Amino acid sequence: MKKKLLVVLLATVVAIAFSFTGCGSKDKGGSSAADKEKTKAGGKTLIIKDGSWSGIDLFQVSDWNDMQGLVADSILTKNPKTGKAMPGIASKSVWSKDGKTWTLTFPKGMKYSTGKELEPEDFVASVKYGLKVSPYKDGYSNIKNMEIKGRKVIVHFKKFHADTEFNFMTCFTGIIDKDEIDSMTKDDMLWGCHPYGAYYVDKYEPGAYVILKANPGYKTNNPKVKNKGVCPIKRIKIVFSGEDFTLAKGVQNGDYDVLSTVPANYYKELKKSDKVTVKEAASAQVYYAELNTTKGALKDAKVREAIIRAIDRETMVKHLNSYEKPAYSLILDKCLNYDSSVPSWYKAKYGYNKDAALKLLKEAGYKKNKDGIMEKNGKTLSFTFDDRDDTVAKRVGQSIQKDLKAIGIEMKISTQEWSYVNQDVVDGNFDMAYLGLGWSEPFLLMDNFCMRQEKEKDMVSNLDPKGQKALIQKARETVDYDARTPIITQLQKKLFDYKTIIPLLDENNYRCWRSEIKGVVWATNGDFYLNDVKTDKDGNFRNVK
Secondary structure: OEOOOEEEEOOOOOOEEEOOOOOEOOOOOOOOOOOOOOOOOOOOEEEEEOOOOOOOOOOOOOOOEHHHHHOOOOOEEEOOOOOOEEEOOOOEEEEOOOOOEEEEEOOOOOEOOOOOEOOHHHHHHHHHHHHHHOOOHHHHOOEEEEEEEOOEEEEEEOOOOOOHHHHOOOOOOOOEOHHHHHHOOHHHHHHHOOEOOOEEEEEEEOOOEEEEEEOOOOOOOOOOOOOOOOOOOOEEEEEOOOOHHHHHHHHHHOOOOEEOOOOHHHHHHHHHOOOEEEEEOOOOEEEEEEEOOOOHHHHOHHHHHHHHHHOOHHHHHHHOOOOEEEOOOOOOOOOOOOOOOHHHHHHHHHOOOHHHHHHHHHHOOOEEOOOOOEEEOOEEOEEEEEEEOOHHHHHHHHHHHHHHHOOOOEEEEEEEOHHHHHHHHHHOOOOEEEEEEEOOOHHHHHOOOOOOOOOHHHOOOOOOHHHHHHHHHHHHOOOOHHHHHHHHHHHHHHHHHOOOEEEEEEEOOEEEEEOOOOOOEEOOOOOEEOOOOOOOOOOOOOOOO
């Protein structure tokens, strides 16, 4: 499974697609692995299916697959339950009360696969390198300067931004040796650098596979794993391609040990298999619809609310795969600052209620004509749904179309590739559109919900852009995590009360591994660690008691 950092974002006419534990788009699979090295899954070499890698320079690349986390640790890790930061490469993280000073500690004894020791200077050099080359450098561009005191780095900020710390919990901010950064070209860095991690790339066959070997000098401060030292599995082979059928059968018969993404069509089969362990593994990913307040009947808030109240998500998901569940909030339970009260609030105020929808249309002056379509002043209530050209999106569109037909609204469907749907929204050239955002902290999301047009005067689904921006800024500058959550909740409710944004689906994902492999550490947000896998004296990891 490619980690979903942000599946779709077109905030300022720029499309960003990448996957998170959370970073790109899902790997669709392809032909059987073009595997020149005939390594068979046995018990000493772990065989993993992952999406194609585009490099191991975590600052330079724009996409990062799940299993690339084996070669590059993040500065901090995320508590999957609270969302708060925990140690990773850094052993300690301390913020000043005003949020303008951040102190990180990097203990001795942590070595790169090259044998060189990790130094605080490497963190400083890596951040500066990221500020030059990373497509995600905005996440920490508020850094004013950094100073080194012993094994500590003190980071000074121009101002506190609540989303800065989260960037250092993601796959795009780790540490690379300063000497490599100083001496290597960008092209050489892409596949030739050595990020600090549990494994390193020993061999790379473009488009086919990578061979990883355990870093003999590895240590971690990650509290999620018991073994803080060298990983027990010494060799891993990660293949990039394979048909869904081959993968599903292969993980059951032993040709594969781990699938980073469970093929949706084989989820139920693998879930039932006693040979395979299937676990939830995905960052927050919400799919939603947006309504244009400048188009025809949609100018009327009562019409927009009627549309919202007519959508039956519970019936919708019955026609989808096992990975989709109804969404009644924008900030999902895998996000930082999630508020569990929001879904119940939303259901009560904007949830499915056909009678309420019909009442709203009546109040708006609509009556059904002889064809059963709502009509007002000789005009039928009709609009177009700008949908994505994929199976789930098409079924969502068809479900909404059926729901709206039941209350007399005619919804036509226009289907096209996702980037064109996003561009239509950026241009304001849509009635209702199907969109998606994936990210596990709220600010990148809040910066983009209803805010895709470049100028405030051109916003078509945000009725108070200045007020929304001010509230976002207030939340972003709130240092205390718990005090920040109610402001995020206020923001969500503000967006819903525009009656222009409709959460639809909370998309999940799954990974699996052979049940005979004991000690895999995982979390629902996508964390996956091999530190505690049990092996015997020969390094075999299969059926070890």
